[in-house]
Amino acid sequence: MLQVEGLHLRRGSNEVLHDIHLQLSPGQVVGVLGPNGAGKSSLLGVLCGELAPDRGQVTLQGRPLADWGGQERARRLAVLPQVSSLGFSFRVEEVVSMGRMPHGTGQRRDAEIVAAALQAADAWHLVDRSYLALSGGERQRVHLARVLAQLWPGEEGTTLLLDEPTSMLDPLHQHTTLESVRRFADRGAAVLVILHDLNLAARYCDRILLLEQGRCHAFATPEAVLTPAALKAVYGIDVLVQAHPERGHPLIITR
């Protein structure tokens, strides 16, 4: 469980995050939405300890983030960055195995977990390929498998932070990716995911944090957050919101 109260972050003279309250609870997927420059990635940076907040403190399992030892923390908190710049020809299986580094579970168990994580990310068929020979979307799925392997099987007490995990994926894999993230949360993990696609967020998230210029515009269920008025105010777009004919979650249609 990851929690932050009254978070403020300045970069230079700009206040990029203002008074954010956020709690990631076991079993929940929290989506973060907002226009470019709203502070989504900065928020993720603070939550994983890469950026030091000016006010407010991030706690993991009730303990300040900075008090955790590196390995101890890595067994509970995994982060998928937006882009990765691996320039060496590791095999896919080796990349995903790196997720097991903080653990001492032994080779055989690690191999099982790596296989399971690759399957969850629908990247099992790539296992023997060289990372450098993969397309952008395939690489993104391999890194997803890596962070899933890091927290596998995703039990209560683990927290997963994802920065636009679907940005390079085809429509099918946008769904398979978020479905496996959803299953991860169903096993007890707390998940935060930054998304741009409003409909994906509406379908897979339990709660949505809508950011506007570093401030929390709304933090509630998709039905409560994704309203025409809110989306007009934050993004400046005119939309229709209807219930999905089969699933009932909000469906956002641009006018």
Add this chain to the structure above:
Amino acid sequence: MKQRVQPRTLFICLSLLCLLAVWLSLALGPVSLPLFDTLRAGLRLLGLPIAADGLQQAEMILGQIRLPRTLLGLAVGAVLALSGVAMQGLFRNPLADPGLVGVAAGAAMGAAVAIVGGAWFGMPEAFAPYLLSFCAFVGGLGVTALVYRLGRRDGQTNVATMLLAGVAMTALGGAAVGLFSYLADDATLRTLTFWNLGSLNGASYERLWPLLLVAAGVAVWLPRRAKALNALLLGESEARHLGVDVERLKRELVFCTALGVGAAVAAAGLIGFIGLVVPHLVRLLAGPDHRVVLPASLLAGGVLMLFADLAARLLLAPAELPIGIVTAFIGAPFFLFLLIRGRS
């Protein structure tokens, strides 16, 4: 994907090559010794009870000249190759090389200060190798740290900036060495010129000890951090999220490189491209896992160095080429080959 060589096969082949290289390096030279005599004399030097008949000359050449030279070659090659791996890991770029990012130039600048300064202030002879190692180390460390700082912005390492900073530092180092050459008298000038071309000639046990110590230290330390180095290749923040103390790891890498390159430059002058070529060849054969790359580079660096030294000794025999020329003739085309291959 292309099949990789099994680590075990690689290590067996490299060990055999290493033995062969040592044997040839002991046997061949201006006075070539019969291979079998070399073997017997070598074993006698190791303290094995072998009849000494007719081996006195071989033993003397081996003990006084060839053995220190061979050990020097092995240690310099190993340390430069390991430094190359450390640099490429630190900069997360397979084209980083101690010579390209200015580290070697910094070490040479330190060596020049030590040689000329030491001569000016009437440094006792016995101290000279240690002062040299120390100054080369400080020069290397300073430049590594500076280039690394210049190449970083917003927590990211910008490789292009870093390489350009390396070019500038190399030019600055060249100017400083030039200045000291200008100020030097004839005797020191000879020594300085020798550093700039690099050579294993005139190896002595006094010059060997500091280097062997450093080589042993680096060879023990770096492989302990192999897993963390693998994670570092993903990116600094990724490595941090995997539980690696990245700042500490980077300090260790910079320290090991500066120490290794400093000691190697102090002992044998500027020998380029070993640090670039060796880790590359190893990765081409066995993949980029540092648990294999580090020990294999150590062996392969020593082997390549001994073969380059054999070429330096034999090509123009009885005259001798500086080994830096040989490695540059092998390494520079190899570097270009990598650039062209990377583009296609």
